Amino acid sequence: MCRWQWDVGLVILLLMSNARPACGGGTAADALNGTQRQWNGTERTPFQHDHANNSKKTFPVLSFNYDHVRTHFQISLWILLAFLMKLGLQLIPRLSSIVPESCLLIVVGLLVGLVIQVVGEEPPVLDSEFFFLCLLPPIILDAGYFLPLRPFMENLGTILMFAVLGTLWNAFFVGGLLYGVCQVDSAHLAGVDLLACLLFGSMVSAVDPVAVLAVFEEIHINELLFILVFGESLLNDAVTVVLYHLLEEYAGVGSVSAQDVGLGVLSFLVVSLGGVLVGAIFGVMAAFTSRFTLHNRVIEPLFVFLYSYMAYLSAEVFHLSGIMALIACGATMHPYVEANVSHKSHTTIKYFLKMWSSVSETLIFIFLGVSTVAGPHLWNWTFVTVTILLCLVARVLGVVGLTFIINKFRVIKLTTKDQFIVAYGGLRGAIAFSLGFLLKKEHFPMRNLFLTAIITLIFFTVFVQGMTIRPLVDLLAVKRKQGSKHSINEEIHTQVLDHLLTGVAHVCGQYGHHHWRDKLTRLDKQYVKKWLIAGERSEEPQLIAFYRTLAVNQALELLESGGDMLPSAGPSTNSLETLKSKIQENDQSLARISKQRKEEIRRILRMTLQNTEQKLHSYSQHTQDEAWTLQILHRKQAEMGRKISIFLADAAKLQVSPVQRRARLASGELRETASSPLTVDQCISTFFEPRHIFNIEKIPLRTTNQKCYKMTLCKPSNDKIVSQFIYTHSV
Amino acid sequence: MGSRASTLLREEEIEEIKKETGFSHSQITRLYSRFTSLDKGENGTLSREDFQRIPELAINPLGDRIINAFFPEGEDQVNFRGFMRTLAHFRPIEDNEKNKDPTASEPLNSRNNKLRFAFRLYDLDRDDKISRDELLQVLRMMVGVNISDEQLGSIADRTIQEADQNGDNSISFNEFIKVLEKVDVEQKMSIRFLH
Numbered sequence: 001m002c003r004w005q006w007d008v009g010l011v012i013l014l015l016m017s018n019a020r021p022a023c024g025g026g027t028a029a030d031a032l033n034g035t036q037r038q039w040n041g042t043e044r045t046p047f048q049h050d051h052a053n054n055s056k057k058t059f060p061v062l063s064f065n066y067d068h069v070r071t072h073f074q075i076s077l078w079i080l081l082a083f084l085m086k087l088g089l090q091l092i093p094r095l096s097s098i099v100p101e102s103c104l105l106i107v108v109g110l111l112v113g114l115v116i117q118v119v120g121e122e123p124p125v126l127d128s129e130f131f132f133l134c135l136l137p138p139i140i141l142d143a144g145y146f147l148p149l150r151p152f153m154e155n156l157g158t159i160l161m162f163a164v165l166g167t168l169w170n171a172f173f174v175g176g177l178l179y180g181v182c183q184v185d186s187a188h189l190a191g192v193d194l195l196a197c198l199l200f201g202s203m204v205s206a207v208d209p210v211a212v213l214a215v216f217e218e219i220h221i222n223e224l225l226f227i228l229v230f231g232e233s234l235l236n237d238a239v240t241v242v243l244y245h246l247l248e249e250y251a252g253v254g255s256v257s258a259q260d261v262g263l264g265v266l267s268f269l270v271v272s273l274g275g276v277l278v279g280a281i282f283g284v285m286a287a288f289t290s291r292f293t294l295h296n297r298v299i300e301p302l303f304v305f306l307y308s309y310m311a312y313l314s315a316e317v318f319h320l321s322g323i324m325a326l327i328a329c330g331a332t333m334h335p336y337v338e339a340n341v342s343h344k345s346h347t348t349i350k351y352f353l354k355m356w357s358s359v360s361e362t363l364i365f366i367f368l369g370v371s372t373v374a375g376p377h378l379w380n381w382t383f384v385t386v387t388i389l390l391c392l393v394a395r396v397l398g399v400v401g402l403t404f405i406i407n408k409f410r411v412i413k414l415t416t417k418d419q420f421i422v423a424y425g426g427l428r429g430a431i432a433f434s435l436g437f438l439l440k441k442e443h444f445p446m447r448n449l450f451l452t453a454i455i456t457l458i459f460f461t462v463f464v465q466g467m468t469i470r471p472l473v474d475l476l477a478v479k480r481k482q483g484s485k486h487s488i489n490e491e492i493h494t495q496v497l498d499h500l501l502t503g504v505a506h507v508c509g510q511y512g513h514h515h516w517r518d519k520l521t522r523l524d525k526q527y528v529k530k531w532l533i534a535g536e537r538s539e540e541p542q543l544i545a546f547y548r549t550l551a552v553n554q555a556l557e558l559l560e561s562g563g564d565m566l567p568s569a570g571p572s573t574n575s576l577e578t579l580k581s582k583i584q585e586n587d588q589s590l591a592r593i594s595k596q597r598k599e600e601i602r603r604i605l606r607m608t609l610q611n612t613e614q615k616l617h618s619y620s621q622h623t624q625d626e627a628w629t630l631q632i633l634h635r636k637q638a639e640m641g642r643k644i645s646i647f648l649a650d651a652a653k654l655q656v657s658p659v660q661r662r663a664r665l666a667s668g669e670l671r672e673t674a675s676s677p678l679t680v681d682q683c684i685s686t687f688f689e690p691r692h693i694f695n696i697e698k699i700p701l702r703t704t705n706q707k708c709y710k711m712t713l714c715k716p717s718n719d720k721i722v723s724q725f726i727y728t729h730s731v
Numbered sequence: 732m733g734s735r736a737s738t739l740l741r742e743e744e745i746e747e748i749k750k751e752t753g754f755s756h757s758q759i760t761r762l763y764s765r766f767t768s769l770d771k772g773e774n775g776t777l778s779r780e781d782f783q784r785i786p787e788l789a790i791n792p793l794g795d796r797i798i799n800a801f802f803p804e805g806e807d808q809v810n811f812r813g814f815m816r817t818l819a820h821f822r823p824i825e826d827n828e829k830n831k832d833p834t835a836s837e838p839l840n841s842r843n844n845k846l847r848f849a850f851r852l853y854d855l856d857r858d859d860k861i862s863r864d865e866l867l868q869v870l871r872m873m874v875g876v877n878i879s880d881e882q883l884g885s886i887a888d889r890t891i892q893e894a895d896q897n898g899d900n901s902i903s904f905n906e907f908i909k910v911l912e913k914v915d916v917e918q919k920m921s922i923r924f925l926h
Contacts (some may be wrong), residue, residue: 497920500852541878
């Protein structure tokens with residue numbers, strides 16, 4: 001369809017931009033050299049022409065100067081192309097439900113790479129520096145900022161076991177056995193020594209967070225499994241960093257002593273704890289800064305992004321684990337920043353993080369495809385197949401063995417199904433490839449061999465495991481994700497249960513994780529919140545904060561969905577009829593309803609009339625449970641509609657007798673105005689002034705077939721009465 | 732010293748408790764030593780003062796209710812059997828128990844019984860309904876004194892509105908179960924008892 005033609009056109013444009021400069025090699029540097037020749041001596045802007053040539057040329061109305069925007073143009077075009085492809089792929093209806101998006105993007109990358117190569121240009125390769133410094137941080141920050149902290153902490157022991165011991169086991173198992181195979185098949189693989197094999201093992205052993213996120217998100221698996229696999233993929237970064245650097249250092253030398261191993265263990269502790277510490281420090285700084293942004297709301301998101309990126313870079317400076325720093329930074333600052341920033345900033349932060357991580361993810365997978373074509377490859381059947389086989393076997397054995405130990409310490413044991421998903425979900429991704437790419441050819445002559453094997457492994461896990469995990473999850477009837485918590489009931493009852501469990505644990509004399517969590521929450525409330533949260537929110541109990549967010553969200557949803565809640569709405573007239581009869585029954589209940597109604601309406605109006613431009617779209621990578629949201633929304637709408645319509649029913653029936661309308665002005669004089677009975681609209685426009693506080697009192701009348709209400713509108717600042725209306729209610 | 736002998740646990744008692752609650756032998760003995768350490772009066776039963784002597788319970792917002800939950804209806808002393816019976820609610824659910832004889836009575840730590848225990852924390856008058864007032868009391872205990880009555884009232888109203896399905900303006904046990912169906916109660920209400 002026309003979309004494909006558009007995409008093809010873009011690809012061609014991309015190729016042209018690649019091929020543009022006339023100089024051979026086509027690099028930006030050459031192009032720059034070319035134009036520089038013209039500029040020798042005098043300073044010229046790129047727009048001036050060479051005046052040494054004195055013959056008069058016609059003034060160019062339209063000129064073409066591509067070179068000085070070349071790099072930027074290319075980058076922008078790549079990103080645009082990537083996303084148009086992504087859009088285009090979604091147009092094919094059944095494809096996205098069978099094949100996960102990451103696979104499709106890799107295929108697209110392959111195609112683009114092939115096209116570029118066929119044309120004769122050299123396809124760009126995924127530069128490791130670009131990957132680690134630009135593409136990876138947004139994804140990790142997005143994950144860290146929105147990390148569900150509670151399940152993460154509750155399962156921390158399990159996650160650490162998998163991340164540290166599991167990765168070590170994988171690395172040594174694969175590396176060791178691969179070395180054995182290389183010895184056997186010494187025909188082609190004699191050059192691969194033990195340390196190089198172990199290095200290779202360490203590169204392929206780590207579960208990749210990008211791939212895991214990309215696949216697991218689409219299958220909506222339950223929170224426990226998600227956090228286990230994802231948490232493992234985040235925390236194994238420290239292990240990978242240490243192993244990689246250790247082995248890379250000593251692979252050249254050829255041997256590793258016991259002292260080096262000891263230093264390696266120490267280094268691991270430093271790398272992981274140091275990374276977390278750096279991240280936490282930056283997180284606290286960000287939270288502290290956000291306390292003072294009351295008058296500068298626009299720059300709030302900037303602090304979040306910059307502090308996090310600085311945390312990542314600072315950790316990288318000291319060769320600490322950047323990923324753990326980023327996670328620690330995001331998770332630390334999240335509760336405090338959320339309490340401090342405005343609603344718009346909250347939305348901005350969320351959107352930007354999702355957008356950047358989406359960009360990064362797409363680019364990573366496409367570049368992975370392109371780099372595959374770029375090569376250089378050294379294919380060896382034995383090496384590649386043995387690698388894949390060993391990785392699978394190592395993963396399964398590792399998970400089963402570790403779960404056996406872990407289950408002795410867990411409250412909720414991991415079942416076989418859980419173990420299977422954890423093992424099967426161990427996907428490898430671009431981090432492994434980038435680590436391989438970083439190897440220097442001089443030290444590692446078999447670099448190409450490694451790269452080929454890594455790419456094949458990535459393809460295997462992403463395609464085979466990625467595609468089959470969804471039907472397997474359905475087949476095994478694994479518990480799925482339950483829809484996000486937006487019920488105040490759940491919040492209250494969860495808190496009650498927390499207190500209950502802490503209490504019972506203390507009765508039993510056990511100071512387990514309930515005790516520590518309780519203690520931490522208490523410390524947080526007493527000291528930390530006072531420092532990091534601005535204003536009165538620092539003392540707000542969690543329940544109240546939750547309720548407030550809920551009420552605001554609901555009001556905004558209401559505003560968005562039904563601006564026709566007011567007077568002439570269809571749905572409200574039905575309730576109008578039923579309620580007219582109810583009203584005529586009971587005096588007392590009417591007076592009581594008045595007060596409640598007034599409270600309710602006042603609250604709604606204060607919230608909804610604040611800023612009608614605020615729109616709330618819950619956008620998350622996890623699709624929300626639509627039915628549940630809609631159900632709650634409808635119930636709320638019905639309730640609000642009923643309440644508003646009760647009030648308006650009265651207003652509609654009310655007549656204002658002109659004589660009784662008095663306006664007491666601020667000066668204190670009483671002026672009687674004879675005016676025509678107020679129409680409903682006038683009533684509404686008067687009532688719906690959010691500045692005014694109004695009181696409704698019922699005035700008893702001698703005549704029993706009339707009810708009389710006095711409504712007073714006061715200024716909130718000085719309680720001065722602005723106007724008073726007395727209404728008679730005709731029965 | 733001599734009176735101590737009468738408070739030692741006999742084997743038959745341990746067996747009975749094991750059958751009733753499902754705790755293991757070592758867990759029972761460990762909890763028994765905790766029981767005796769709390770029992771300052773050394774008469775084999777615990778009173779409310781004994782519980783209140785635990786410092787962490789004093790700062791727990793729901794401390795009083797938790798203590799109440801240990802004492803059966805109307806009584807002021809709880810013996811070791813009662814103590815264990817209450818604690819049995821918090822034992823983790825084990826897989827092999829799910830395959831037991833379906834005609835046997837539900838074990839104390841089943842999901843239903845756990846939820847019923849939690850429900851009783853709210854429902855003081857045991858009328859099988861959490862009324863608005865009862866809810867307000869619990870909310871007040873949890874948020875402290877700085878929050879106005881109005882605010883708490885609107886939270887309570889909202890809570891009941893969300894959960895209430897038969898329109899009686901209170902939360903029955905079934906509605907309570909329904910609201911918590913998404914919460915992993917087995918994990919949230921289980922303590923790993925040390926052996």
